[in-house]
Amino acid sequence: MNFDLTSLQPLLVLSCLALILGGAAAVRPRVAEGISWGLAAVSALMAVVIGLTPLGTRASVPWIPDWSVEWSLHITGLSRLFGLVVCGMGTFVFAYASRYLRDYERRGECIGLLAAFMVSMLGVVLAADLVTLFVAWELTSVTSFLLIGIERERESARRAAVQAFVVTGAGALAMLAGFVMIYQVAGTWRLDQIPDLSSHPSTPWIVGLVALGAMAKSAQVPFQFWLPSAMEAPTPVSAYLHSATMVKAGVFLLLTLGPILGKSLAWTPILATVGCLTALAGAHLAWQADDLKRILAGTTVSSLGLMVALVGLSKQLATGAVLVFLLGHCLYKGALFMVAGNFTFISGEKKASRLSGLGRAYPLLWASALVAELGLAGFGPVLAFVGKEVAFKAAPLSMLIALAVASPMLVACAWRLAFAPFLGPTPTGARPLPLAMLLPPVLLGAMSLAGGFAPTAIQSWLIDPVVGPGLKRFSVIPELDAALLATLLALGVGIWLALKTRPTNAVTLAERAYGSVVAWLRQTGESVRATTQDKPVRKRVLTVILVATTVLAIGFLADPSMVWPDLQLPTVPVLLVATLIFGGAVATVFAPTRISGIVSLGVTGLGLALLFLLMGAPDLAMTQLTVEIVTVVIFVLVFHHLPRIGYHATRSIRMRDAVAALVLAGFLTLALLSVTGRPDLARSAEFYAANSMPLALGKNVVNTIIVDFRAMDTLGEITVLAAAALGVTSLFGKSLAHKEEA
């Protein structure tokens, strides 16, 4: 096979391979461990391929040509960096998961979904147009939903899964609207062809909508609460989706759209504010938590806030800082999640405060934890520190203040996780740690250190293609300036905080707000349901009558320029017949028994038949008469078996119904009059009358209409009768209720 690196073929083949392996794991959980190693290898290979593919490569397949929508992928500096993160972290996570999930009941499903997620996430970061990006974006939400709720027998897991999907889905809907607006302004979905829209009048809306999408996905205030809840998922999932990759999709989106929207007036205020608030909220969340993974989730939220705030600055230096910090964050946070998973594996504990004494038995684990904590604390020769230093240089004073408040809390978390679990006497009953679970965090730590010592290599290979040349070379040696001072201060205050305070495990405001929104929705839904469903039949009919009356009234009032028909005083016989019809109707309403009611209705029918006779339609009159007689006879026969009639409605209710019925009847009459008053027009009837003999060979026009001109109507109507007959025979059958209960 010819591997052509200038197209994206090898990557697509590898993606398919990953999906097939994932499917195999889901179907055959017994071999999931081996498959997981296979997936680790595949994702490593994918990382290599992404690294080797030249920038600017693009491939596309048409999807919906009429909307100029296509599936398209490309490799740019940004997508290469993110693609490397996705596949690189994938390698570590699959390697770790192979052993971590060995005894897990749903390991096959979990590995399979992780593979599906990896491919979807790759779709997000490699997407070359907005639609492909959106589709992949939603697919990551779907896989995330399935992974969070994988232990579906637990209520909390189910709830967290729905919460994560609904919150990110809400953002995605806004984002979709934003994307469509971009298309309608720019005329293209292609990311490389959309011009700078910053000065377009609808851009503030677009920025708002797109920012909502990014904020929901990247757990920004006020959506941050879903991320800690998502920690219900197994640890490899948390490490991969909910710290390293998926939650960074929002940051990715903002970085992608920065060149298009970044100079809009709305961009910086929204993102910088939200980002700073998130950095604070996340740090606070982490500082208050005791559950290992919730601590990490909080710190992730905080870091995402920092990244979003920096993207919001829309400056070259800030963007460079985001990218370095993002790489560093993946390395240390991935390692931390794995360390946390290892803690739980060894001791069965999920609370940070209950861990102690693991340092002597697991020195390598401690070492990797320490390196990772350096990243979390934002100090020392690690890549995250380099990023943070640059960020501090890029940030304006107000942002610095927010960061200065957030940092000590993060340092406190780092301190708590770095020392307390490892110091003290070795606990009994700790399990040995398999190499497959120890190596990934160690290697990640090593990479973190390597990156810290050689940031310029990363800068020239990964960062410069994104932000362009001309950025000052990054260095791990901090300059003696305010930024370093702030870092040192945060370090001191943080350690003091760690020693002096205890986690409170408070439920956050946003989390409670989500709960009450859901409760409110159910409540409102119940009352909406009740407005239509808990009504007696009488009210349902009334509803229909009221709606019809309203519609007719609107129709009349919209254009009341009515031409009144030239009404003549009716002749005496017509007047008599009309009295008969009207009298019958009134008598039906006031009938004391069913029999008298049906007889009165019969009188109305009789009157109609007479009217037809007077109008010169004897066959209609005959039909009407027959129908009336048969109906009355059948009704009488049936009613004989029914109980006495009972009026449940009070007098006022009946008055109300009468008024409603009369008003509707009035409007229907008005409609009839308005139709009668219109200028004359050629009618089908004339055609039928003229052509009854020549075309249909019949003298009786009514007959030819029924069986020839409009025979299809007749076919339909007699089938109605047949169906009704079938229905009646079925109704005569016994109730099958008892069978269903059995």
Added chain:
Amino acid sequence: MTWLPVLPVVVPLAMAVFMALTTRFGSEHRVKGIIGGLLHATVSTLLFATVAHQGTIETRLGSFPRPFTIFFEATPASAGLVALMSWVVTAALVVATATMDRPRLRRGFHSIAQVVLAAASGALLSGDLFNLFVWFELMLTASFVLVTLGSTPAQLASGFKYLLISLMASVFFLCACGLAYGWYGNLDLAKIAELQSSFSGPGPNMIGGLALVALAIKSAMFPMYAWLPDAYTAPPPGIAALLAAVSTKVAAFALLRIGTALFPPAGGLWFDILVWAGAATTIAGALAAIAINDVRRRLAFLLASQMGTVLVAIGLQSASVVVLLIAHEMVAMAGLFFAVAALGRTGSSPVARLAVGGGFLVCALAVAGIPPTSGFVAKFAFVQAGLLAENPLAVGAVLLSSLLSLFALLQAWQSTAHESEKSGAKLGWTVPAVCAATAALTLAGGLLAGPAVSGLKETVQGEVLR
């Protein structure tokens, strides 16, 4: 080939007659019923293929000149919907046959189902106002028989309400037909649309209003959708799936065509009202769904909510979006009902469970508009049309409702996935296979949407959708 458009009506009617003639005591007509569905699917697919290839076919029944005759009009949209419906109904027949009890089958389920097919095809294809009314009458009668088939108290109660409200709709529809004849002098929808612009006054407005109310009831508009949730939960799930795929969808398509012909173009009063009524429906349905724990009832409300979206699209006068939405909802909602019919009865086979649970999930995601399903394409089309029409509020309402639906459906899926692990009585492979096939169709509708969209664009630009 002008006789082709009549076949989707004639073939199932003939099949129903054939079944009636060959009935012995205790006949269930399992095989005949499904063969009837397949026959209908074959002729309607043939019709669609011909129309897609050669363009619209117009059949004047009895070859009398228009506008004096009834005529059937197979456009790419109408023929496509008939073909899609017939496959979905055939799938529903399979599910119903597999899941329903013998007494119900013996009471003529399959013959009535054929009548529903005939009526729905007629209602999709006919271009004559009164003839449309006749097909709706037939569909109403047959649906009523299906809703009450088995005569349980719940079925009778919901059937009665269904019949009562639907008959009121019929009265309004009939009034509209009569008045339209009085005003326009004929019942040919195309001719009426031509005459429309030359008149003003309250007449056309009120005729349009009557038709609007009639079809709004039938396509489940708030607050007149009260009949729907009961009628779709009281009968067995197989019947509910069949009804879910047919009645409201056909009514919405008729509303699109009748509305385009009967609603006065000046001002677009009824279209504006449809937008807001549809928005209210879509949100009310989704909200009510959240409050309900029973999965089928929840689905029924979501169906009403989905119909609200279609009503908004009709109000925005974007015919291609309406057709996309109807086609997608036909398949996706039926898929959900199929999965519910199979719930807890898949046995221990993991493949069957995956087919049912996965089928439910895919269809649920489709209904919520999550890519890459057909629902996404429909919603995507809707958002484009809505923003192009500069109606961000309508777009917002529909997006909000799809978020609420997502919430309701995810919860429903979780409870069903949980339930399906308690393996109950086995159903065999047919129903899981149908679930998987429906889900696959939903996915295909998303991934292969290109030709459908370009076909519909031709439809809208041509004279076809009125």
